[in-house]
Amino acid sequence: MKSREKVILVHGLCGSRLDMWPLARHLRRRGYDVTNWGYLSLLGRIEHYAEELSEVLLKAEAESAGQRFHLVTHSLGGIIARTVLMQHKLPQLGRMVMLAPPNQGSFVARHLAPYLNWLAPTLEQLSDAPHSYVNRLGNPLAEQPFELGIIEATRDRVIAPGKVILDGYRDIAQVNGHHGILSWYPQTLELVCSFLEQGRFQTSAAQVDSPTKLANPLSS
Secondary structure, X not given: OOOOOEEEEEOOOOOOHHHHHHHHHHHHHOOOEEEEEOOOOOOOOHHHHHHHXXXXXXXXXXXXXXXXXXXXXXXXXXXXXXXXXXXXXXXXXXXXXXXXXXXXXXXXXXXXXXXXXXXXXXXXXXXOOOOOHHHHOOOHHHOOOOEEEEEEEOOOOOOOOOOXXXXXXXXXXXXXXXXXXXXXXXXXXXXXXXXXXXXXXOOOOOOOOOOEEOOXXXXX
16 A cells, blocks of 8 residues: 555444454454544434435545545444445545445344334335345446445354345455354455455465455456
8 A cells, every 4th residue: 555545443332332343353454544533323214324324435535635445344334335326426446345235135134124224214224025125236336436345253043144245346255254243253354455456365474373265256
């Protein structure tokens, strides 16, 4: 990395900036200018959170001075970012890493929505039902040329295997971990840095656990 590129972090449902703190610290040590953005993730809907995040991203775009910036999201944060990217063109957005994103919905959200939607209206929106918000949301990769990497948790009890996929992703890897704390695993930190720096998930030979790589739709 030749200069201090900006990275914006977005946590997930029932979370806080603390969830992304290990990533923020790791990225700052690697020389990035990090904004660990937080929001009150209960009682609101995705559209509301997207309005708030759009201010942050549009400011980063305006202040980029021709330099690209990046996004790293966890779970619901990825869907909020997708919503913003469907509404706004961000030419300086270079790369985005989604951690355990419910891109095709969550079966847990579908089961919990009838009981807890009063507290977390996003549950209904994140359901894996065919006509839920997330399953009707467009794909910003069809509109903007940024590079997307996806990290899936192998022990995810919130999202079914493969439901993290968004057509057009650049690379994907799996971490042997759980959904809620995916951003805390050392392997996740290294994978995120690898993608932001190279546009691919690669790890050093010294790393104890190597990522499980899934099929890349862009390779032939």
